[in-house]
Amino acid sequence: MTSVGREHQAGPASTLTARRPLGDRSFQVLALAAGLAVLVILLLIAVSTTQQASSWFSAEGTNVLSSNWNPSANQFGALAFIYGTAITAVIALVLAVPVSLGVALLLTQVVPYRWARPVVYVIDLLAVVPSVVWGLWGILVFAPWIQNIYGSVGSGVQGLPVLGSLFGPPTSGASFFTAGIILAFMITPIVTSLSREVIATVPSIDREGAYALGATRLEMIRGVVLPHSQGGVVGAVLLGLGRAIGETIAAALVIGSSATITSHLLAPGYNMPAVIANEFGEATGVFRSALMGLGVLLFLFTIIVNVLARTVVARTARRGRGTLWHRSPPSGRRWTCASPARGGAPRTAL
Amino acid sequence: MENPDPNAVTTNLARPEPSAGQQAEPAPGEVIFEMKNVSIWYSAFKAVTDVSLSVREREITAFIGSSGSGKTTVLRSFNRMNDLVPGARLEGEMWYRGVPLYGKDASATAVRRRVGMVFQKPNPFPKSIYDNVAFGPRINGERHRARLDDIVERSLRRAALWDEVKNRLRTSGLSLSGGQAQRLCIARAIAVEPDVVLMDEPASSLDPIATGAIEDLMRELKSQITIVVVTHNMQQATRVSDRTAFFSVLADSSNDTRTGVLVETGTTRQIFEDPRDSRTRAYVTGRIG
């Protein structure tokens, strides 16, 4: 006891009520400021882009949503691009979601854990490929190759009632459908990873309950796994949708750059991020403002989809049995939420 | 609906027909599970060694013993749930009603259709109470609405849960209390009219009143269904079971391994009042375990 030097002893009792040291308080202020920075930046994005787009809104008025896009005639109706964004996103989801879900189920229900881990690494590899590389490959390799297939399909279904108007000519390697396919490749890793993590939280005791009743694996999946994880899977799909809406460069390279509204999916088209990427450099005046306005719309749509995704997940999570995501790094996007079933406090940040 | 006769045989969920050449409906006391020199491994770990025992029709057989003695492992081997564990392996011979349980001609899903299971922690599906009970009949092909209603009501009555939930069959199974949830799981298991129900410490997570309800249920079900129950609670074993098997841990100090072994089986009265093996005596009189 006496070996403890005086400097280690606590000071007089009056220091117990002293104010917190300056360093401690400034650190807290810094942390708070950093947190607020997120809100400030989001606000600034909304405000500055809308302000830049204002001359478009005032010039076009309600024609903002018309299908007339003719920059040389000063007409800037955005409908064709909204249509294109919607179409390519839908195509991407239709292609990517079943495949992603299939892989997620395969990795969690069928494949033994030891084999699943390298496969997961491979899927994460898919996520690391930059979008410009997808675009490069898409326009230089994939589009020329698939053009022939489109040609045969197009002439084959020409004239048929529904298929003809969807897949009939005109066809082109760079088209809505090609963009949809490339987008599907790009959103698959994220939908797969998130779905996989949700599905993995289904407690094995529930799965055993189904097996113990004599269910086959499919029946167990339908009866227990899917109901359990549906919230999280919906959230994963919505996040994939958000990514598909906003993905710019790959789409810009392979979509065909033709502002048309057509049911022919194999024809060249355009969507919001692509036209911004391709035309902004040369645009001035109202044209530039219009492109900025498309950016505002893009921002709005992705915010809505993202908020929806996370509220869906949070709501099903609150209902109790583990449809929460828990994702440990590393990968492109990360968010985790402890499962109450595992003893962590339920987090509402998701 | 008037009180349906719980003993009535249903249509396509009938008890498996006895095949030609076999006796119809063995009398109570006949052996329906037979194990001979069975050892079970989980990868390199030998969970149980050289177990030989038999389970008799329409009795309640209790497995007792300390933790790690392999009771649950042996229980799960009866409905091939160990198949779900990667690296699990069984050596020896097991028969269910004369058919090799792990033979080529036996499929796990067919076995589990006849040998049901209730788990330690209640695990209702995230579905309505109705859909929980109807799950088994549905996957076995029952689609007719009226018959499903019938089966659900009958199973819930047998599980002594009907009166408490009859007005909220559509609410989630997750909204039930522990004791109710466990009775729901029992109702779910008996909805497919199984031959045997295996129970892995069914009351261990429940309060004493709920435990009492489960034990009453077991006694009522035994007239039609053979029950094998693993329990840590010796009083429970004496209260409900007809026969008891006592398991213990065998530690091999030479290579520092532990494995489960079957020490003794017999009628419950004999095991608890006049055990033959000293380890059994030590356990049931409370000196160990």
Added chain:
Amino acid sequence: MDLREPRSWRRAKNRVVTALMVLSFVLVIIPLGLVLFTVIAKGASVISWPFLTSQIPPSVLPANAGGIGPAILGTIEITALAAVLAVPLGIMGAVYLSEYGGTGPLARLVGFMADVMTGVPSIVMGLFIFSIWVLHFGFSGLAGAFALGCLMLPVVIRSTAEMLKLVPSSLREASYALGATKARVTVTVVLPAALGGIVSGVLLAIARAAGETAPLLFTILTVTAANPDVFSGANTSLPSQIFVNASSPYVGAQARGWGAALTLIAIAFILMIAARFTTARFARYAL
């Protein structure tokens, strides 16, 4: 007693679905394999030390003329600057969420908005920086760094916050019990404990930022001359250059594009492997 499978219909359905799942896996692997194979095959023939260091020639020139040196320089400069901007801010934001904010409404809002921000398209970030910076101060690598930084920020916040939350509270309590202030505890105990995971997350955020093109389109104004001054004047980067070359009709430019793509993927993979390595080496509390 018949213990054989009761209905072949159920088993057939089970088998079909399993086959579909395997098919899905194949469908996922094929494009990845194709892209990697093509990039490696076409890029490897172009890559050489001179290629990585030479100036960018006019597009019309053949593949062996010039290289992508300025683009690599630009990527390194701009991404590094973006990291310098985003990482400290992101870590402090995560510190707020994990240590100070608690479960209060502001912290929940910040956390929610940070997650939402990860979904903002990268081109919108570019438009944003164009509006508030480029219009006033012109194109520069700095503007590009701002845009990339905005992309990285929410990712760094999220991953760091999760790592901090994994640090057991007993560690913090032990430090408090010795009389340390919250700031000191955070800086000297909590952050070091989570360091492996934080670094790993940052590396991945950098890998993602290095591959982004859209935010740079309107902030650095892709040029071909090398510009070591990241604070003024237009610049270039690997993804920007690939984008330009991909739309070029000239074979030489396209070949240089493949070479640049291979370089970019190599950088991204190296960062990803470094991230996993860091996680594995320093994972004490990480999952």
